[in-house]
Amino acid sequence: MTLIKSISGIRGTIGGKVGDNLTPIDAVKFAAAYGVWLKDQRHKENYRVVVGRDARISGEMIQNLVMNTLVGLGIHVIDLGLSTTPTVEIAVPMEHADGGIILTASHNPKQWNALKLLNSNGEFLNGAEGAKILEIAENDQMTFSEVDNLGIITKNDAYIDIHIDEVLKMPLVNKQAIANAKFKVVVDAVNSTGGIAIPLLLERLGVETVKIHCEPNGDFPHNPEPLKEHLTDLSALVVKERAHLGVAVDPDVDRLVFMDETGEIFGEEYTLVACADYVLSKTAGNTVSNMSSTRALKDVTEKHGGSYEASAVGEVNVVELMKKTNAIIGGEGNGGIIYPELHYGRDSLVGVALFLSLLAEREMTTSALRATYPNYFMGKKKIELTPGLDVDAILKAMEERYKNEKLTTIDGVKVDFSESWVHLRKSNTEPIIRIYTEAPSQNEADALGEKIISEIKAIANI
Template sequence: MTLIKSISGIRGTIGGRTGSNLTPIDAVKFAAAYGTWLKKDRNKEKYRVVVGRDARISGEMIQELVMNTLIGMGIHVIDLGLSTTPTVEVAVPLEHADGGIILTASHNPKQWNALKLLNSKGEFLNGVEGEKILNYADTEDFDFAEVDDLGQKTINEAYIDIHIDEVLALDLVDVGAIKAAKFKVVVDGVNSTGGIAIPRLLEELGVQAVKLYCTPNGEFPHNPEPLKEHLGDICKLVVEENADFGIVVDPDVDRLAFIDEKGEMFGEEYTLVACADYVLGETKGNTVSNLSSSRALRDITRKHGGEYYAAAVGEVNVVDKMKEVDAVIGGEGNGGIIYPSSHYGRDSLVGTALFLTHLAKLKMSVSALKESYPPYFMSKQKIQLTPELDVDDLLKKIADKYANEDISTIDGVKIDFENHWVHLRKSNTEPIIRIYTEASTQEDADRIANEMIHEIKQVAGI
């Protein structure tokens, strides 16, 4: 069982002992630390926090603990109930709130949950803010409200619909073109809140939705990370239904993957590439993705006359870089679309609407669209960490070995070779080292990844 404390929040498995897992006591302590930071940072008389959750089984329990802790600190809570990460992000500024908390462990299996923390803009906290919260949690320096000063709770379950209205109002979302295309789409909502939000969005866009695993009961029917090896059911159903394509989201709906009409993966890396291709064709500008994302975004950006920039892995790092270079679109290669005209957060609803518009205007199949993009193939592997392994020293040894190559160490070690790249980094959310490679064929990407895993094990003596 695991508890991971990081600047982006607290993530752990349900049950077990306090301090080693995400127990009710840990949830209360971290919520109190967030409330303490909020009150010291904002320094005002009244405070408001938006709280929502995905559909995982522990969600309601954790949400009640978190909300009542904030209420006990004199903070007013807006309870969105079942929601999505981007929906909470949209709700924070609309509610003029001081922050937000999403109860979700994103792509992790059902035994996991987490508190994702937002600032008053509905964006993830930066490193300095996150460190302050961790310090408050460690010292337990909390000050709770007296009885007459307790906070209150307001329930507002309309925000998924409000979020959809915001998406439909975006200038580059052409509702008329999408309706005219008469698309038929299969949706895998992994029995979480994507099963609520995505079909509602498609209905408003005139798209026929075939629902697969769209009951928000938290019983994930497959590993919830939207990777090829987990998506056999939707790949089969797209072909059986003669659908135009399939849509897959993770439990909190900030990662988006597509299945083409042949039942083949479009590739989660190409979600951002396709959306950026459309946006850049309408709005000239720059793009940003993280170091573990495909070179295809760089190629598409340059084709449209823009500049591509890389950021460290993590949504807050990508957002910071996007603001710095005034990017018109960005995100992460795991299917996360960040479109500033909507908000600075990964949003599968926005990504779906942009992709549908792109497809409707091009009048081409999803497989043909994929063929039009530069062919890159990635391998995503991982090595389980052991307590005695010094990851920083290990990565330094790898960097030293390849010092003559094009190396970035802003986030782990990325080695850019002429025809491929390798990125090694310690995960922020799991006790693993991630090994990402990209090459011109899948065979080469897999071979390079396996060679690097062997090399890492040799260096580490494992």
């Protein structure tokens, strides 16, 4: 059982001892620290925070604790109830709120939950802001409101519909072409809030929808991370129903994966590639993804005359670089689409609408579309080191070893070769170096990873 406190929020397993797990006391303490930080930042008379949750079994309990903690600080709460991460993100500025909290552990199993924290733009906090909240929580720097100054809770369950309205208003969503294509789509929402939002969106687009695992009861029928090995039910049903494609999302609906008409995975890395291909075909511009995402996005961007840049891993870093480079679309290779036309956050509803527009306009099957993109294969390995070893020194030695190659060192060490790349990152919590590789074949990607592990072991004498 685990409690992880980081600059991006607090997450852990439900139950157990205070400080070791995500207990009610830990949820209250961290929510209070966020509320105190928010009041220190904003300096105004009335404060408003939007709160929503995915369908986890613990969600209602944690949400009630968080909301009433904010009430105790004199903060008014807009309660979205069952929602999605991108829905809460767009609700914050629409409500002119000072911030937002999403109760979700994303793709983690059902025993996990977390508090994800947003600023007044509906975007994730940066490192300095997160660190300040941790400091407030650790030092118990909380003063609560007196009885006449308590906040109030206002329920608003319309925001998934509002979110869909906003997606359908986007100029690049070709509603007519999608309706004319008469798509049949199978949706696996792992029994969370994507089971509400994605079918509603598809219905509004005139798409015939077959639902599997769309009951938002938090009883995840398989590992909630939308990877090929977890989506066997979806694959079988796509084939059985003779559907045009399958759609899978994680519990809070910010990761999106497609499956082609044969039941084969489109590739989580290629969700962003396809959506960017569509957007760039309509609008000239630049793209951003993180350093561990596929090179195919760079290839597609340059094909359309744009430029591509890679950020450090983490959504907040992707967003920061997108703003700096005026990128028109970006995201992460785990199936996260960030399209600033609507908001700066990973949004599966946006991804579904853009992907279906692309498929409808090109009048091709999902598998045929996938075949139009460069084919890369990824490997993910890790090497565990003795706790006494200096991980930074090892990475510095690898940087020196490859100094004649194209290097990026903003987040560990990334080496770009002509046909492949390797990215080395250290863990923040344990003596581990994570090794990500990409190459034109799986064998080459795996071999590159093994080669790097051998070199690290030689440097570290292990």
